[in-house]
Amino acid sequence: MKQFARSPKDIGQAIRQARKGKNLTQKDLAVKSGVWQETISKVETGVASTRVETLFALLAALDLELAVLPRSRGSQADLEDIF
Amino acid sequence: MKQFARSPKDIGQAIRQARKGKNLTQKDLAVKSGVWQETISKVETGVASTRVETLFALLAALDLELAVLPRSRGSQADLEDIF
DNA sequence: CAGCTTTATGATTTAAACGTCATAAAGCGT
DNA sequence: ACGCTTTATGACGTTTAAATCATAAAGCTG
Numbered sequence: 001m002k003q004f005a006r007s008p009k010d011i012g013q014a015i016r017q018a019r020k021g022k023n024l025t026q027k028d029l030a031v032k033s034g035v036w037q038e039t040i041s042k043v044e045t046g047v048a049s050t051r052v053e054t055l056f057a058l059l060a061a062l063d064l065e066l067a068v069l070p071r072s073r074g075s076q077a078d079l080e081d082i083f
Numbered sequence: 084m085k086q087f088a089r090s091p092k093d094i095g096q097a098i099r100q101a102r103k104g105k106n107l108t109q110k111d112l113a114v115k116s117g118v119w120q121e122t123i124s125k126v127e128t129g130v131a132s133t134r135v136e137t138l139f140a141l142l143a144a145l146d147l148e149l150a151v152l153p154r155s156r157g158s159q160a161d162l163e164d165i166f
Numbered sequence: 167c168a169g170c171t172t173t174a175t176g177a178t179t180t181a182a183a184c185g186t187c188a189t190a191a192a193g194c195g196t
Numbered sequence: 197a198c199g200c201t202t203t204a205t206g207a208c209g210t211t212t213a214a215a216t217c218a219t220a221a222a223g224c225t226g
Contacts, residue, residue: 068094120202
């Protein structure tokens with residue numbers, strides 16, 4: 001239920017997953033975030049890159065935030081149950 | 084040594100901190116990441132927002148990645164020693 | 167299948183970031 | 197204070213994303 005991201009595509013997938021987890025449509029999220037449904041579609045599918053402003057607008061609307069972490073660390077599985 | 088980010092400015096601070104932690108100048112990071120020194124300066128100080136592509140180029144050059152996390156969770160202090 | 171909802175795609179306009187160059191300002195060691 | 201390094205700022209042109217509108221495609225559900 002936590003996502004690691006090393007590319008815009010990863011972020012898109014994380015957003016989609018979080019959105020669906022909250023049972024929101026792209027339109028719902030568009031209303032909450034002020035970002036267009038069309039833009040959300042493009043971000044989630046990774047067809048277009050985004051600006052970080054847009055990214056944070058979506059994350060905020062989904063009650064998410066980012067953590068900046070070193071790439072080299074224990075296996076992800078170890079952390080699964082912490083969050 | 085891990086940073087949480089809810090805004091472009093937070094990301095900039097995290098990048099600066101990570102860069103300094105590795106004793107790299109903006110110019111060094113520019114060479115490694117392919118992003119201009121001037122751009123890095125603007126990102127770190129938060130004067131301009133960025134594209135996620137640029138963000139990930141910098142994170143990759145610093146051996147960092149992102150984690151997408153829910154905002155509501157245990158105090159950050161609890162996690163400090165995990166990463 | 168038909169109809170409705172949801173998501174994807176495509177074009178156009180507008181706005182903003184990036185590369186680029188130049189240069190100023192700030193830091194730092196001697 | 198004087199250089200040298202590092203970082204910041206400003207301007208300009210090019211590239212790219214977001215808004216916007218239209219519409220197509222995909223997913224459901226009866």
